[in-house]
Amino acid sequence: MLEIKNLHVKLADEDKQILKGLTLTVPKGEVHAIMGPNGSGKSTLSYVIAGRDGYEVTEGDILWNGESILEMAPDERAAKGVFLAFQYPMEIPGVAGLTFLRTAVNAVRKKRGQDEMTTPGFMKYVKEQAAKLNIDFEMLKRPVNVGFSGGEKKRSEILQMAMLEPTLCVLDETDSGLDIDALKIVSDGVNALRSPDRATLVITHYQRLLNHIVPDKVHVLADGRIQKTGGKELALELEKSGYAGYTGKAA
Amino acid sequence: MNVAIPKTKAEQSLSEAFEANAAKLPGSAAVQAARATAIGAFNKLGLPHRRVEEWKYTDLRVNLKDALPPAVSDAALVTAADLAGALGGLAGLDATRIVFVNGSFRAELSDGAAIRGLEVQPLSRALTAAQDKVAEGLMRTSGPEGDATIALNTAFMTDGAIVRVADGATLAKPLLMVFATAGAAAQLTSVRNIIATGDGSAATVIEAHVVLDGAAASGQTNALTELTVGQSATLAHVKIAAGSGKSVHLANWNVSLGRDATYRGFQYTSGQALARNQINAVYAGVGGKLDLSGAYLVRGTEHVDTTLVIDHAVPQCESRELFKGVLDDRGRGVFQGKIIVRPDAQKTDGKQMAQALMLSPDAEFDSKPELEIYADDVVCGHGTTSAELDADLLFYCMSRGIPENEARALLIESFIGEALDKVEHDGLREALSRSANAWLSAAKG
Ligand SMILES: Nc1ncnc2c1ncn2[C@@H]1O[C@H](COP(=O)(O)OP(=O)(O)OP(=O)(O)O)[C@@H](O)[C@H]1O
Ligand SMILES: [Mg+2]
Numbered sequence: 001m002l003e004i005k006n007l008h009v010k011l012a013d014e015d016k017q018i019l020k021g022l023t024l025t026v027p028k029g030e031v032h033a034i035m036g037p038n039g040s041g042k043s044t045l046s047y048v049i050a051g052r053d054g055y056e057v058t059e060g061d062i063l064w065n066g067e068s069i070l071e072m073a074p075d076e077r078a079a080k081g082v083f084l085a086f087q088y089p090m091e092i093p094g095v096a097g098l099t100f101l102r103t104a105v106n107a108v109r110k111k112r113g114q115d116e117m118t119t120p121g122f123m124k125y126v127k128e129q130a131a132k133l134n135i136d137f138e139m140l141k142r143p144v145n146v147g148f149s150g151g152e153k154k155r156s157e158i159l160q161m162a163m164l165e166p167t168l169c170v171l172d173e174t175d176s177g178l179d180i181d182a183l184k185i186v187s188d189g190v191n192a193l194r195s196p197d198r199a200t201l202v203i204t205h206y207q208r209l210l211n212h213i214v215p216d217k218v219h220v221l222a223d224g225r226i227q228k229t230g231g232k233e234l235a236l237e238l239e240k241s242g243y244a245g246y247t248g249k250a251a
Numbered sequence: 252m253n254v255a256i257p258k259t260k261a262e263q264s265l266s267e268a269f270e271a272n273a274a275k276l277p278g279s280a281a282v283q284a285a286r287a288t289a290i291g292a293f294n295k296l297g298l299p300h301r302r303v304e305e306w307k308y309t310d311l312r313v314n315l316k317d318a319l320p321p322a323v324s325d326a327a328l329v330t331a332a333d334l335a336g337a338l339g340g341l342a343g344l345d346a347t348r349i350v351f352v353n354g355s356f357r358a359e360l361s362d363g364a365a366i367r368g369l370e371v372q373p374l375s376r377a378l379t380a381a382q383d384k385v386a387e388g389l390m391r392t393s394g395p396e397g398d399a400t401i402a403l404n405t406a407f408m409t410d411g412a413i414v415r416v417a418d419g420a421t422l423a424k425p426l427l428m429v430f431a432t433a434g435a436a437a438q439l440t441s442v443r444n445i446i447a448t449g450d451g452s453a454a455t456v457i458e459a460h461v462v463l464d465g466a467a468a469s470g471q472t473n474a475l476t477e478l479t480v481g482q483s484a485t486l487a488h489v490k491i492a493a494g495s496g497k498s499v500h501l502a503n504w505n506v507s508l509g510r511d512a513t514y515r516g517f518q519y520t521s522g523q524a525l526a527r528n529q530i531n532a533v534y535a536g537v538g539g540k541l542d543l544s545g546a547y548l549v550r551g552t553e554h555v556d557t558t559l560v561i562d563h564a565v566p567q568c569e570s571r572e573l574f575k576g577v578l579d580d581r582g583r584g585v586f587q588g589k590i591i592v593r594p595d596a597q598k599t600d601g602k603q604m605a606q607a608l609m610l611s612p613d614a615e616f617d618s619k620p621e622l623e624i625y626a627d628d629v630v631c632g633h634g635t636t637s638a639e640l641d642a643d644l645l646f647y648c649m650s651r652g653i654p655e656n657e658a659r660a661l662l663i664e665s666f667i668g669e670a671l672d673k674v675e676h677d678g679l680r681e682a683l684s685r686s687a688n689a690w691l692s693a694a695k696g
Contacts, residue, residue: 050650053642078652090647094665100651103661108652143665160651 001065002026002049002168002199008059009041009048018044020224021060028167029196033210034203035235036221037243042203043087045221046172049201050084051077064168078104079111083166085157087173087203089145097140097156101126105163129162132192134185150177158189169193169200175209187212207235222246261311261318262297266290268321268439269406275323277375277409281383285390289405296399308585308617309556311399314525315499319439319471321407325355327433329463334360337431337461339689340682341491346427346457347371353433354409354440360429368420368452374411374443389413389445392477393505394531395560400501404475407441411476414456418449418481425455425487425676430474432460432498437467443475446488450481450509455676458490460500462522468495469524475503482509482536487517489674493686494522496551503529508568510536517674518545518557519683521690526555532570533562534596544573544673546683548690549582549614556585557605563596566626572603575670577663578614588633589621596626603633608666610640610659660691 002025009019018041026032036042048055049062051074061068069077092100106116117125130137133155145153154174161169171190175183190200190213202213210218210232218234220227220243227246228234258266269290276286298315299306329352335342349371350360356373378386394401412428430442448454460472472492480486492500500523508514520526532541547555561570576584586605607616620633640662648658667687674680 050646052646052650073655074646074649075652075654075658078650084650086647090644092644092647092662092665094668095661100648100661103657104648104651104653107654107657111652164652 001028002201003063004060005063006060007045007048007057007062009044009055009057012054012056018055018224019048022221022225024219024226026199026201028199030216031194031200031202031213033215033218033235034201034221035205035218035238037247040222041224042221043172046084046087046170046203049170050074050082075107076111078164078166079108081167083161083164083169085154085161085169085171085174087176089153089157091146092144093146095144097142097144098126100144101140101160101163104160108164126163129159133159133162133189134182135159151179151182154178155182155186158186162189162193167198169198170203171201172203173205174202175204175206183209184212207239210235220246256297259298259312261315265318265403266294268318272321272323276407278378279381279383279386281387282378282390285387286406289402292397293399293402293406296397296402299399305558305587308587308619309527309554314554319437319469322354322409322438322440325353327352329357329360329431329433331360333433333463334429334431337463338429338459340685341427341457341459341679344425344427344678344682346425348427348429349373349412350429350431351410351442352431353438354430354442356410366422366424368417369422369426369454370415370417371426372413374413374445375409377413392475392503393507393533394475394503394529398503398529400473400527400529401475401503404441404443404473404503407439407473408443408475409441411443411445414444414446416448416452416454416484419451420449420454421452422454425457425679427457427459430458430460430472431463432470432472433463433466435465435467437469437471439471439473441473443477445477447479448481448484448486451483452481453485455487455489455679457679458488460490460492460494462493462495462498466495468497469499470495471499471501473501475505478504478506478514480506480508480512480514483511484509485513485515487515487675489517489519489679491519491683491686492521492523492526493519494524494526496522496553497524498522499524500526502527504531506530506532506541508532508534508536508539508541511538512536513540515542515673515675516544518547519686520545520547520555521686522553523555524553528555528557530559531562532560534565534568537565537567539568541568541570542673543571544670546575546577546667546670546687547584548577548687549584550579552581554583554585556587558585558587560589560591561601563590563592563599563601565593566596567598568596568600570601570603572605573670573673574605575667576607576616577610577667578607578616579610581611581613583615583617585617586635587619587621589623590631590633592622592624592626592629592631594625597628599626599629599631601629601631605635606666607637608640608663609637610663660688663691664688
């Protein structure tokens with residue numbers, strides 16, 4: 001279970017408070033969606049869960065399976081099952097996709113007390129997973145994400161997710177930039193990972209995604225806090241009326 | 252005035268060492284005369300210092316505190332296994348070998364079998380046996396006038412490889428020239444290679460400077476390679492200077508490209524307390540293509556200097572340079588690249604890039620690109636970058652479970668990978684990449 005308790009986050013080297021007492025619980029086996037206006041702190045939340053530098057938690061805690069993860073380095077969190085699909089996946093020139101995947105998979109397996117994958121075993125597994133996501137295997141020989149289209153980058157994130165077998169999946173606007181077919185493929189990929197021991201947090205601006213990945217709950221994040229929580233129908237409501245009722249500024 | 256500057260300890264000992272050893276250095280009377288002239292020139296020049304423009308970032312008066320006794324003859328016991336250990340990834344390379352230990356040819360460690368189109372002989376024999384005119388010719392270099400490292404090489408050189416590739420020959424295997432430092436006594440080893448490739452030939456030549464396990468760490472090497480690339484010939488030339496961390500490496504490549512020749516040079520430097528890699532290249536005919544690249548890894552207080560002069564003396568030639576340095580601790584990287592385009596050299600196409608990856612706030616990178624262009628119809632450019640490891644990329648890797656040290660290594664490898672990719676020979680590129688990996692993992696320990 002993911003428990004975020006009264007989380008206050010500011011920028012480390014600026015006096016800017018972004019999250020102001022965010023509380024949220026995602027039990028295992030459930031998929032929750034977070035929606036909210038631009039700049040409300042959704043990506044910040046995802047980064048703080050993954051352990052990115054530059055943010056300071058001034059109050060509150062994040063527990064994963066009952067254990068606080070705030071003091072853990074990002075790679076330790078990954079070993080504990082945390083995975084973030086980035087809103088803006090990064091390009092790593094000079095590092096082939098396959099090398100990157102293999103290094104990551106084996107690092108995580110090692111920390112989880114599993115055997116490293118053999119080369120043939122790994123290759124077979126990547127090929128299978130890539131095929132499911134309609135990713136051209138040749139693309140994985142190229143440097144990570146370099147020259148990939150927006151949609152290709154998002155699919156490459158989901159491939160990494162599938163390969164690393166996380167138990168806490170945070171997807172930050174994975175649907176943005178995907179065409180209709182890719183949206184379906186990626187959603188199928190995420191749904192395939194739905195399981196009783198996996199918790200998933202989906203950040204999105206579009207109700208459309210939630211037709212494919214049907215959430216157990218929808219949360220509205222505005223002004224640094226969860227303003228409202230509801231069922232999947234809340235997304236439809238937001239689609240109609242926008243965030244006007246949730247932000248301090250708006251009428 | 253030169254006379255006013257007192258001689259440093261190193262300058263003094265180099266002059267004295269020459270007097271003491273001159274008779275033991277190989278060569279006929281003409282060779283001995285050329286050596287005497289060279290040391291005379293050095294005595295006047297002294298070691299270059301920061302007020303000499305080409306040496307402003309690498310002051311040998313300051314950095315070369317002690318000059319070691321010159322290697323003159325060698326008796327160190329070295330086995331093939333010792334050599335394999337020092338060669339690391341290169342040991343398994345399918346290549347024709349010629350091996351020198353402390354600057355002396357070692358027949359028992361070298362390949363004797365004849366290779367079609369390839370002639371290799373030790374310089375020491377030629378210096379002694381050849382007619383005076385020929386031997387004297389071997390002493391000449393096309394390097395810059397008044398360069399102290401070249402003068403010292405001429406004075407002290409003991410051996411090296413004379414290599415000829417026949418017209419039209421394509422060598423199936425690379426030629427691997429190994430220069431090993433062995434034995435407990437630290438010495439100044441001076442070697443010279445003279446490589447000439449025939450018209451329309453194709454060859455790969457590797458120069459590997461390695462330190463054997465158990466050898467004195469603080470050895471000094473002065474290596475000069477004189478290259479003439481034939482018309483329409485292709486020559487790939489790779490130097491690996493993997494030192495002990497305390498060694499000194501002074502190197503010169505003097506390259507002359509024939510008409511429509513292609514020369515691809517690559518230099519890998521690591522573990523050198525002090526290294527100066529000078530490359531002087533000149534085009535002797537139109538249509539020449541030059542591609543120079545390198546990767547150097549620096550830590551502690553190591554200092555690696557790459558100084559290039561590319562002389563576009565004739566029209567329609569192309570030059571490309573890409574040098575990448577990884578600088579840790581208080582290490583220092585220096586890059587000086589001068590591209591000269593003479594008035595006649597129209598349609599010259601020259602591009603140069605020097606990049607440094609700064610792993611520590613105390614590391615230093617000095618870069619001085621220079622374009623001297625006297626022709627008007629040319630395309631020339633240069634760039635320099637210096638950056639730290641990208642914190643966002645580091646986070647991205649770590650968020651995928653890759654531990655910080657591995658993530659750093661991965662990103663550093665990717666930085667130098669772009670330069671290593673210039674090495675076309677697969678086995679060689681992999682060997683270099685393994686050397687770089689070993690350097691990176693040593694950093695973790
Ligand atoms: N590293 C940073 N430096 C400066 N400002 C930042 C930084 N990270 C976040 N912010 C600011 O914090 C606020 C929240 O940003 P965040 O990216 O979390 O929003 P978001 O909800 O994901 O928005 P979007 O829907 O546009 O993706 C914004 O005002 C943003 O400019
Ligand atoms: Mg965002």
